Amino acid sequence: QVQLVQSGAEVKKPGASVKVSCKASGYTFANYDVNWVRQAPGQGLEWLGWMNSHSGKTGYAHQFQGRVTITSNTSITTTYMELSSLTSEDTAVYYCARGHAFDIWGQGTKLTVSS
């Protein structure tokens, strides 16, 4: 079936970077964009950015420009989101979601940033 499976929980120190993966299966990878969304504890949803899986073009929300990088490895149908210069405010669950329509979501990856 169509699904996005994300990598496991991470614990990082302030100033470090994290790279979260999102593996797609059950559909033609190149036909759909992949978005990244995060949710801080007890908070709402926040869009981070997007990648066109066919062209590799990316776009990022203003507040994350320069700190987030989305990449992919088409041979293994996996998209990655790397976030650098982590602070405690980056503690959140990070989700990938398929396409402009956000119709399929990953299970989420919990990131904890703590010294």
Add this chain to the structure above:
Amino acid sequence: DVVMTQSPFSLPVTLGQPASISCRSSQSLVYGDGKTYLTWFQQRPGQSPRRLIYKVSIRDSGVPDRFSGSGSGTDFTLEISRVEAEDVGIYYCMQTTHWPYTFGQGTKLEIK
């Protein structure tokens, strides 16, 4: 950026009664192709968001027909005709007409 404003913030509802959530955008959500990219999501406790409705009023496969979406331009509504216990969670609207994409702040539906 387009600001999405949902109301109410909290929505206590009696089982079997209707519920309505409003979502207003700071700009028209009509895209150049004439379509309106307004989506509703449900997030049950401890789960990933699930898409319920897209392009204002198209219900996803498997979504009960008690859920309906309506609206145009800058004013949108999600309605539940008869609330059931499984509907408890937080509901979000999102626009993908304008860059960057933005979400409403969420509406928490609970059973009275």
